[in-house]
Amino acid sequence: MILKILKWTLNILLLIVGVPFLCWVGGFLLFTANIVSMKAPDFDPAEDRMLVEAAIVLTGGSNRIAAGLDLLSTKRIKNLLISGVGKGVTRTDIIRQAAYDGELPDCCIALGHDAENTIGNAAEAQKWLRKNHIMTAFVVTSNYHMPRALVEFRHADPKRYFIPYPVKPEKLMSDDQLFWRLSFLEYHKYLMTIFRVNIFPQETSPMPQVLTQ
Numbered sequence: 001m002i003l004k005i006l007k008w009t010l011n012i013l014l015l016i017v018g019v020p021f022l023c024w025v026g027g028f029l030l031f032t033a034n035i036v037s038m039k040a041p042d043f044d045p046a047e048d049r050m051l052v053e054a055a056i057v058l059t060g061g062s063n064r065i066a067a068g069l070d071l072l073s074t075k076r077i078k079n080l081l082i083s084g085v086g087k088g089v090t091r092t093d094i095i096r097q098a099a100y101d102g103e104l105p106d107c108c109i110a111l112g113h114d115a116e117n118t119i120g121n122a123a124e125a126q127k128w129l130r131k132n133h134i135m136t137a138f139v140v141t142s143n144y145h146m147p148r149a150l151v152e153f154r155h156a157d158p159k160r161y162f163i164p165y166p167v168k169p170e171k172l173m174s175d176d177q178l179f180w181r182l183s184f185l186e187y188h189k190y191l192m193t194i195f196r197v198n199i200f201p202q203e204t205s206p207m208p209q210v211l212t213q
Contacts (some may be wrong), residue, residue, distance in 0.1 A: 038143040038166040055138040059084040065098040073102040083112040122156035138165040155197040
């Protein structure tokens with residue numbers, strides 16, 4: 001009888017621990033597979049020109065700003081917001097730091113200096129999009145950051161249409177240990193973001209204050 005109880009208890013523990021663990025592992029593998037397979041949308045000049053009104057670049061990773069500037073230079077978008085720019089940084093500074101040598105219009109590049117994280121990027125973008133009456137925009141950020149960024153942007157402004165424009169960081173390959181460490185960290189940030197926007201939809205901190213008290 002005791003052996004049956006112990007066996008039953010062990011089975012219950014395996015079920016309680018094992019199923020969530022398998023879901024966690026499976027979710028991580030799907031997350032990394034999604035990152036690796038991400039590609040920027042194809043562009044057909046005959047069909048797609050000006051269909052997307054703007055792009056929002058999230059600073060903090062290599063190649064992001066250059067990708068946004070390229071979208072503007074090729075006239076695929078009309079307006080560009082670079083969010084999360086440091087205080088005092090100018091348009092000239094941004095272009096020079098990105099080492100961009102393409103032709104750019106004199107207008108249409110806005111710099112956001114208030115955002116300090118992805119939540120701030122989404123809030124900053126929301127204000128800019130509403131001010132300029134823009135309904136569709138590319139979100140330009142690193143591929144590993146894109147899933148979390150889209151959750152934040154769509155949560156902050158569900159009425160607008162955000163199109164992922166992933167950028168592959170320099171020297172970050174899927175067979176590199178750095179890629180897996182970064183993906184592991186970003187996966188848990190992504191899960192926390194999904195939890196926060198669904199359970200604490202009004203929360204504006206990455207970690208809900210109720211959990212830190």
